[in-house]
Amino acid sequence: MNPSTANIEEAILSAILAGRIPPGTRLGEQKLADLFGVSRTRVREAMMRLETRGIVQVSARRGWFVVEPSAEEAREAFQTRRVIETGLLQTVREVPPEVLASLKEHVAIERQAIETGDVSSRACLLGDFHIHLADALGNRLLTEIIRDLTARTTLISMLYQPTEKAEESSHDHEDIVAAMAAGDLAAAARLMDEHIGKVEAGLDLSSKPDPLASLRELLVPSTFTDVAPSMPHPHGTAAPHAHHHPSTKED
Incomplete structure (x- = not known):
């Protein structure tokens, strides 16, 4: 095994064990290559080894991610x-x-x-x-x-x-x-x-926490629309508020 590949694996595994890398974290090949001073080929080798060990998985469109066990x-x-x-x-x-x-x-x-x-x-x-x-x-x-x-x-x-x-x-x-x-x-x-x-x-396996909960709370429009003043309409009448709920679908 290439020493640089081993270092990448060890660093990622140690960070997971320490609770510093949460499930679903995206591990960008180029950023890891820059961080460890190696080629993306070396990073890919490390990711493939971690994949066989059940630690990461790959998405064709979005790259490598830390697993989110069911x-x-x-x-x-x-x-x-x-x-x-x-x-x-x-x-x-x-x-x-x-x-x-x-x-x-x-x-x-x-x-x-x-x-x-x-x-x-x-x-x-x-x-x-x-x-x-x-x-x-x-x-x-x-x-x-x-x-x-x-x-x-x-x-x-x-x-x-x-x-x-x-x-x-x-x-x-x-x-x-x-x-x-x-x-x-x-x-x-x-x-x-x-x-x-x-x-x-001690685990609650009945439901998986919503990874978008904090963002969803920030973007809920009800709080804003309840207190925001009506915007003046170009013709002198107040325009009605549009109650558009943010989509939670991931691009």
């Missing part, structure tokens, strides 16, 4: 995470002391970010816990899979999660690590399953 795709993503992450803990026979120390340190950093109100860092750290766990246990392939799945569920949370429960998630992580430290991997797997289940249960 409710069904959200359910599938969380189901997959539960199978993989609980299965990982179920197959571990022993957790090395250095792994436990690393995980405890990660949870401590999570707690610090929550206590200081560092929203960007805590969002990144909470998602990274699952990636860090797989990485610390030495399974590189599973680490890559969990990283991609975590990115997808981060996008899903942006679309369907009404409130963030950062403190609760961090406590769950702490309990999982405590079970691992006690040598009870079965309990750790059960706690992981419950944790992912709680995150999924």
